[in-house]
Amino acid sequence: MIQQDWLYYLTKLLRCSSSRGFSLVELMVGVILAGAVLSGAGVGFASALRAEHKTQAETQGRNKLNLALDFIAEDIREALSVSSSEPLGWTDWEPASNDYQPVLYLEKPAIAPSTTPQRVVYYVVDSAVDGEGWRGSHMIYRSDEPGEKGFPLVDAIAASPTSSCTGGGTEVTAAGLKLFLEGSSIQVCLNGTIGESLKLGTSTRVFVRSVEASN
Numbered sequence: 001m002i003q004q005d006w007l008y009y010l011t012k013l014l015r016c017s018s019s020r021g022f023s024l025v026e027l028m029v030g031v032i033l034a035g036a037v038l039s040g041a042g043v044g045f046a047s048a049l050r051a052e053h054k055t056q057a058e059t060q061g062r063n064k065l066n067l068a069l070d071f072i073a074e075d076i077r078e079a080l081s082v083s084s085s086e087p088l089g090w091t092d093w094e095p096a097s098n099d100y101q102p103v104l105y106l107e108k109p110a111i112a113p114s115t116t117p118q119r120v121v122y123y124v125v126d127s128a129v130d131g132e133g134w135r136g137s138h139m140i141y142r143s144d145e146p147g148e149k150g151f152p153l154v155d156a157i158a159a160s161p162t163s164s165c166t167g168g169g170t171e172v173t174a175a176g177l178k179l180f181l182e183g184s185s186i187q188v189c190l191n192g193t194i195g196e197s198l199k200l201g202t203s204t205r206v207f208v209r210s211v212e213a214s215n
Helices: 002-017 024-078
Strands: 081-083 101-108 118-126 138-143 151-157 170-174 177-182 185-194 198-207
Touching (some): 024 198
Antiparallel strands (some): 151 185, 170 177, 177 185
């Protein structure tokens, strides 16, 4: 409303002065009014730009979480066995650093010509420990080699899981990753972060095709 009033007075001033020229006072008033209008427009533009950046960051964060969730779900879906603790016969699979917390052990069908089943472990680690400029409190790694931390699947994982994710069976929680293992059904929940306070939660239920999951 104030900007509209300034525009009205500025227009009126221009009309009144079109035939006789501008006095110094009128020029100063015009400059002040024009500056106020441009300043208000600049504030509005900056606000709209911040809102757009926030929306883009939220969309990108949610897409990353969903991609990571789909990747984990597909691994589980293809598994011959799923466990939240190290199975018998798995030796030297722990990374050299104790900061990497194993949360999920999978055994998948062999890839020809090999006849040895694939082994996959998912770890959760504090982003600061990794030391590579990752975002958020924690991140998730996927490893398919004994003793190796593998590759980072997703960062910007929250320090705690979302309370809205519930399920039955054995519950496994590590930072923003929560699992519920119940027979051949596994509920996977991810809680991510955007900036300091915004949390993004997503989840899916996966069924192991081959055998039952174990704790």
